[in-house]
Amino acid sequence: MINNFDDWCANLPDRMNYETNENKKAGYVELTREIKYFHSYVMEYYDITEAARFMKACVTALDYTSPEIYETYRALWDAVKTVVKTALKLDLRNVSDETRDDICFTVRRACELRILRDDKYLPCVESIENRSFCCLEEDSVDTLEEGDNKLISPLLITGRSVTFAINDGGRYYVTAKYDIYLNDSKVLETEKVINSLYELMPDTDYVVKVCVNGQVAGSCAFRTKKERLTINVRHLGAKGDGVSDDTHFIQAAILACPEGGRVLIPSGVYRITQIFLKSHISIELCEGAELRAFTEREKFVYFPPFAEYTDETDEMYLGTWEGNPLPMFAGIVSGIEVCDVTIYGRGTLNGNATKQDWWLNPKVMRTAFRPRLFFLNGCKNVYVQGIKFCNSPSWTIHPFFSDDLGFYDIVEENPADSPNTDGLDPESCKNVDIVGVRFTLGDDCIAVKSGKIFMGRKFKKPSENIHIYQCLMENGHGAVTIGSEMSGGVKNLTVEDCIFRRTDRGLRIKTRRGRGEDAVVENITFKNLDMDNVMTPFVANSFYFCDPDGKTDFVQSRESKPVDEGTPHIKSLNFINIKATNCHVAGAYLEGLPEKKIDEVRMENIDISFSDNPKRDVPAMSSGVEACSLKGIYVNNVKRMILKNVKISGQSGEPVILGSVDEVIR
Numbered sequence: 001m002i003n004n005f006d007d008w009c010a011n012l013p014d015r016m017n018y019e020t021n022e023n024k025k026a027g028y029v030e031l032t033r034e035i036k037y038f039h040s041y042v043m044e045y046y047d048i049t050e051a052a053r054f055m056k057a058c059v060t061a062l063d064y065t066s067p068e069i070y071e072t073y074r075a076l077w078d079a080v081k082t083v084v085k086t087a088l089k090l091d092l093r094n095v096s097d098e099t100r101d102d103i104c105f106t107v108r109r110a111c112e113l114r115i116l117r118d119d120k121y122l123p124c125v126e127s128i129e130n131r132s133f134c135c136l137e138e139d140s141v142d143t144l145e146e147g148d149n150k151l152i153s154p155l156l157i158t159g160r161s162v163t164f165a166i167n168d169g170g171r172y173y174v175t176a177k178y179d180i181y182l183n184d185s186k187v188l189e190t191e192k193v194i195n196s197l198y199e200l201m202p203d204t205d206y207v208v209k210v211c212v213n214g215q216v217a218g219s220c221a222f223r224t225k226k227e228r229l230t231i232n233v234r235h236l237g238a239k240g241d242g243v244s245d246d247t248h249f250i251q252a253a254i255l256a257c258p259e260g261g262r263v264l265i266p267s268g269v270y271r272i273t274q275i276f277l278k279s280h281i282s283i284e285l286c287e288g289a290e291l292r293a294f295t296e297r298e299k300f301v302y303f304p305p306f307a308e309y310t311d312e313t314d315e316m317y318l319g320t321w322e323g324n325p326l327p328m329f330a331g332i333v334s335g336i337e338v339c340d341v342t343i344y345g346r347g348t349l350n351g352n353a354t355k356q357d358w359w360l361n362p363k364v365m366r367t368a369f370r371p372r373l374f375f376l377n378g379c380k381n382v383y384v385q386g387i388k389f390c391n392s393p394s395w396t397i398h399p400f401f402s403d404d405l406g407f408y409d410i411v412e413e414n415p416a417d418s419p420n421t422d423g424l425d426p427e428s429c430k431n432v433d434i435v436g437v438r439f440t441l442g443d444d445c446i447a448v449k450s451g452k453i454f455m456g457r458k459f460k461k462p463s464e465n466i467h468i469y470q471c472l473m474e475n476g477h478g479a480v481t482i483g484s485e486m487s488g489g490v491k492n493l494t495v496e497d498c499i500f501r502r503t504d505r506g507l508r509i510k511t512r513r514g515r516g517e518d519a520v521v522e523n524i525t526f527k528n529l530d531m532d533n534v535m536t537p538f539v540a541n542s543f544y545f546c547d548p549d550g551k552t553d554f555v556q557s558r559e560s561k562p563v564d565e566g567t568p569h570i571k572s573l574n575f576i577n578i579k580a581t582n583c584h585v586a587g588a589y590l591e592g593l594p595e596k597k598i599d600e601v602r603m604e605n606i607d608i609s610f611s612d613n614p615k616r617d618v619p620a621m622s623s624g625v626e627a628c629s630l631k632g633i634y635v636n637n638v639k640r641m642i643l644k645n646v647k648i649s650g651q652s653g654e655p656v657i658l659g660s661v662d663e664v665i666r
């Protein structure tokens with residue numbers, strides 16, 4: 001016997017309720033271990049009275065357990081199923097009334113939750129209640145009805161593919177290894193939350209099932225989109241031999257493809273200069289297919305900064321470089337005012353850049369500034385799924401003044417020393433989803449922008465409604481950066497359920513005097529994140545020394561300056577449920593302007609710990625900030641600072657250093 005078994009069973013539902021609603025699920029790991037331990041105990045020393053008490057505790061605790069915390073949810077689920085099945089095979093004529101009631105309650109509730117099939121198990125309950133005690137004679141395989149829980153949810157469906165999420169509470173990686181079945185055929189083993197399946201047929205019904213140990217844990221049904229026809233680039237002359245120039249043939253396929261059609265790029269290496277997209281089509285880059293760019297500048301189209309409208313009342317901005325309209329080589333793949341385009345598949349877009357060409361003297365404009373690997377200008381409803389992007393000449397994916405975009409389950413890889421190869425930089429964009437993306441590159445993983453002074457003041461178009469989740473950011477300068485070109489403002493940005501590894505900073509806000517009164521940063525939320533070996537997890541720098549005047553007294557002075565049309569403003573920053581281990585430089589470095597303080601910073605359920613072998617560096621790129629290590633949380637020029645359940649360990653000196661902070665709430 002286990003001395004505390006009865007107390008454990010009696011307290012389990014209340015403990016689960018507390019963990020879910022009060023303790024922010026911090027104790028689920030220990031609870032899962034206990035559930036599995038007592039489950040094993042009950043099954044090994046099966047006593048019907050103890051078993052009934054245990055199964056009732058587990059099925060009641062399920063009411064307080066989110067399916068998203070899959071390990072705990074599944075442990076309870078399995079315990080109820082196996083203990084009940086064993087109980088119903090026993091002779092129950094001599095059990096006590098209390099034990100009989102516990103069994104009947106558990107079976108009824110398990111049928112309601114679809115843990116057990118009601119057509120098979122409810123008759124057993126009736127027999128027990130009627131004292132006929134009909135035992136369960138054979139085992140059965142119980143599975144969920146199709147689409148009857150929220151463990152799996154589709155995110156993007158095309159005519160030939162689907163991207164879906166496994167919502168088991170994991171961050172980028174799921175908490176258990178899953179087998180994926182498509183219409184009852186196993187097609188994938190996965191350890192990721194975000195997954196994609198390809199080679200589907202258009203206008204066809206499918207069911208995706210997620211299985212663990214042969215049991216269906218969740219499923220969803222969907223129907224692929226209709227597709228009008230397919231144009232294979234090989235049929236138009238593309239060779240895919242890694243030598244021939246296939247640009248013309250691929251571009252012809254895109255131009256010839258009618259609305260609702262698909263351009264198919266089969267396996268092979270297709271050498272290209274630049275490809276331009278067209279509206280209302282899809283492009284599939286198959287597994288083994290690679291678009292590999294040439295690097296000779298004389299082969300490339302470049303955009304002038306602007307093209308004047310015929311009525312001479314305004315101009316369209318084509319070329320752009322770091323927030324200003326400047327000559328720029330068109331992207332390796334570009335979309336100009338296109339809509340309703342999907343690019344998907346398991347192929348690769350390779351910019352083929354090296355230090356012998358695009359990365360040589362990277363800041364010098366030679367004919368025009370370097371191209372993006374994937375560039376969108378004035379586009380709407382563009383979706384990218386599954387593609388690998390690598391060796392970009394400059395920013396990898398750059399949506400510019402574009403809305404309603406989605407990037408799902410893609411990979412971005414650039415060498416760590418490649419210059420300005422940001423991963424994904426939405427600039428003055430609205431409604432952007434960045435989901436399940438793995439970044440490893442030479443600059444910021446994601447940098448949200450809205451133009452420098454001229455563009456910000458002229459258009460006043462912020463980047464807004466951006467949702468970043470289930471991403472893995474590795475080896476970049478900043479995991480998610482705002483600015484520095486953000487004169488139009490950034491608002492409503494949420495980053496959640498992501499992993500940051502070996503980046504210089506986690507959140508990185510870069511602003512400075514002169515960015516303008518429209519350079520407002522508001523409603524920025526980071527939550528449910530794991531960081532490891534991030535030098536400084538949280539940085540808000542209002543004295544970023546970019547641009548030719550970046551180190552002047554006007555930009556760098558810590559004395560209060562007059563508030564005018566050039567004064568930027570950081571309003572609200574929220575950091576919730578974040579664990580950062582092996583930090584090096586500082587836990588946080590948050591500094592607003594003395595004349596325009598940061599309105600509010602909320603840090604809640606934050607756990608920061610430092611490396612045993614810390615590196616020294618500057619936490620923020622502004623004058624007068626010295627290199628350091630093991631610095632705690634530094635806050636200056638903030639109106640309201642909220643610190644709730646903030647833990648810091650391994651720092652040197654005070655854990656929290658407050659400068660000019662008007663109000664502190666703990």
